[in-house]
Amino acid sequence: MxxxxxxxxxxxxxxxxxxxxxxxxxxxxxxxxxxxxxxxxxxxxxxxxxxxxxxxxxxxxxxxxxxxxxxxxxxxxxxxxxxxxxxxxxxxxxxxxxxxxxxxxxxxxxxxxxxxxxxxxxxxxxxxxxxxxxxxxxxxxxxxxxxxxxxxxxxxxxTYALAKGTATALVEDGGKTWYNIVVDYAFGHALDADTKRFVAAAGGIVVGGSHHPLGAPDLSSLLLQAQARKVDVIGLVNAGADTVLAVKQAAEFGITPGPQKLAAMLIFLQNIHALGLDAAQGLLLTTGFYWNLNxxxxxxxxxxxxxxxxxxxxxxxxxxxxxxxxxxxxxxxxxxxxxxxxxxxxxxxxxxxxxxxxxxxxxxxxxxDMYLMQAKTPAESTGEWDLLKLVRVIPGAEAYRPLKDGNCPLVK
The missing domain is CATH 3.40.50.2300 (Response regulator)
Structure with a gap:
């Protein structure tokens, strides 16, 4: 038109x-x-x-x-x-x-x-x-x-589907206490709220958090704050280059590998590729698509x-x-x-x-349907883009917020 x-x-x-x-x-x-x-x-x-x-x-x-x-x-x-x-x-x-x-x-x-x-x-x-x-x-x-x-x-x-898939899986795997590092705009606030909801629903708790601007040049101080809280999981409630920076700096400061897990609440194939599997291996993530599914x-x-x-x-x-x-x-x-x-x-x-x-x-x-996936180890990968393995399929009816709970004026 x-x-x-x-x-x-x-x-x-x-x-x-x-x-x-x-x-x-x-x-x-x-x-x-x-x-x-x-x-x-x-x-x-x-x-x-x-x-x-x-x-x-x-x-x-x-x-x-x-x-x-x-x-x-x-x-x-x-x-x-x-x-x-x-x-x-x-x-x-x-x-x-x-x-x-x-x-x-x-x-x-x-x-x-x-x-x-x-x-x-x-x-x-x-x-x-x-x-x-x-x-x-x-x-x-x-x-x-x-x-x-x-x-x-x-x-x-x-944010509902992302948080439900990743947070639920990590809490069920023993990640009971969380500290979230959150990008400070609408996306980060929404994903943080949904992450807290599903961590709590699975029996865990988010004990603290801190915020950073979009495109932050340095996240080391926030990562060290999270490390000092001795939580099970550090939630990276950001995306894109911000997530890549956080994962790299966590490795540089010796946070990973270690007793604390990183939860990348929104991470993409390109981010895993940029990080390399040496740094990204073991990361759990929820996605709606992967090139090698079928x-x-x-x-x-x-x-x-x-x-x-x-x-x-x-x-x-x-x-x-x-x-x-x-x-x-x-x-x-x-x-x-x-x-x-x-x-x-x-x-x-x-x-x-x-x-x-x-x-x-x-x-x-x-x-x-959404997919809970995990970054492969370097030994598991067979090529440059062979980076993820399927953990489980999350049916669409389970993954997304129920229609009745959204308060959309179009829904009678």
């Missing part, structure tokens, strides 16, 4: 206001016959230069393009176009970009949006402009909770690798899945009208290499 507005407004811009005024029925018909500007346009908005660039960034653009190519670059007889921008982890900038895209670029859907502050800001712009928001790279559950929108969809993972994941990941030189992160694979499902919904609706498309996105099952049996709920949460 192009720049939003009625047929009459678009016709007036073309000098045909008289026709629209005399024949209003034709205006209604034209409005239903979208794509109105002869193109379906998707924007990929993410971090292309900061702490999340490796796990999101250009890889997400490639993944979205792969989804478009599955449709031969066209839906409903018109081309699918793509634009992309760096939000620089700034919520205000993210909101401004999407507002401009909707008003001036004719963007119909926005995908990825790592950084929960940016994601929640874009959710509000999407609500106002009726732009479909395909949130993949951010995790705050408020997106499908009190901040839910008819036009907002959450793919891949969220033949379908291996086939898609091989194609992604051929374009990027790396295996995909959970975010990359999730962007592909979300964009692919959006385009399926446009086809099924016979239009890119956002109200018709959002209804089809909820009605259609998700069936792809990322989520073979995914379901989109009324609150916009795409429910799919």
């Amino acid at each position: 192009g720049v939003k507005g009625s047929w009459a407004v678009r016709a007036a811009a073309a000098g045909l206001a008289l026709v629209a005024a005399v024949l209003p029925g034709h205006a209604d018909a034209a409005e239903a016959a979208r794509p109105s500007d002869g193109v379906v346009r998707i924007g990929v908005l993410n971090d292309r230069s900061g702490v999340y660039a490796d796990i999101s960034g250009e890889g997400s653009v490639v993944a979205a393009r792969m989804a478009v190519e599955e449709f031969a670059g066209r839906v409903l007889g018109v081309p699918v176009d793509m634009v992309f921008e760096d939000h620089r982890n700034d919520p205000d900038r993210a909101a401004a970009v999407v507002r401009t895209w909707a008003a001036e670029r004719g963007v119909d859907a926005v995908a990825d949006i790592p950084n929960s502050g940016a994601m929640l800001a874009v959710q509000e712009v999407g609500r106002e402009t009726k732009t479909i928001v395909l949130a993949v790279g951010a995790a705050a559950t408020a997106f499908t909770g009190e901040k839910c929108s008819p036009y907002g969809f959450h793919w891949a993972y969220d 033949e379908a994941t291996r086939e898609w990941s091989a194609r992604f690798y051929g374009r990027t030189g790396q295996m995909p992160s959970m975010i990359h694979a999730g962007v592909y899945s979300a964009v692919h499902h959006y385009l399926k919904a446009v086809e099924a609706a016979g239009t890119d009208d956002p109200d018709a498309v959002q209804a089809q996105m909820r009605a259609l099952p998700v069936a792809d290499m990322f989520a073979p049996k995914g379901v989109v709920r009324a609150d916009g949460r795409m429910v799919h």
Whole structure:
């Protein structure tokens, strides 16, 4: 869908206001016959230069393009176009970009949006402009909770699923006392709250914690505080380069290997690759995707690798899945009208290499299986990207917050 507005407004811009005024029925018909500007346009908005660039960034653009190519670059007889921008982890900038895209670029859907502050800001712009928001790279559950929108969809993972999988497993394995090191913005606060909840539910306790800014240059003092508390588990409630730094510094200061375990509450394949298995071995993590799960994941990941030189992160694979499902919904609706498309996105099952049996709920949460995995030892690995082994599958119905508990106004 192009720049939003009625047929009459678009016709007036073309000098045909008289026709629209005399024949209003034709205006209604034209409005239903979208794509109105002869193109379906998707924007990929993410971090292309900061702490999340490796796990999101250009890889997400490639993944979205792969989804478009599955449709031969066209839906409903018109081309699918793509634009992309760096939000620089700034919520205000993210909101401004999407507002401009909707008003001036004719963007119909926005995908990825790592950084929960940016994601929640874009959710509000999407609500106002009726732009479909395909949130993949951010995790705050408020997106499908009190901040839910008819036009907002959450793919891949969220803080509830991450915390439930990893915290429960570690407490059951003897990690009863925790100290959390938390990145100080919406994502970290949400993941910290969910981690505390599931640690307690499993019979453990978080005895303390400390906060750091996004992109912290040094985390050693926080790690030493955690070590001094003599807890069983040091929870790394951050992501991207911040998590990599924490794991490296824990090894440098002799915290690992040792009696204390590190819990990486959100760590990606690229982070494990950057750390190397000497440092990362034994880490437990929860993820929504791994390239070597089955033949379908291996086939898609091989194609992604051929374009990027790396295996995909959970975010990359999730962007592909979300964009692919959006385009399926446009086809099924016979239009890119956002109200018709959002209804089809909820009605259609998700069936792809990322989520073979995914379901989109009324609150916009795409429910799919999650995976508790562990970083291999160097001896177990058979190649550069052979980094993880499956511990157990977490069924989607178990992994995600129950629909009734989210306080989403869309849920009756």
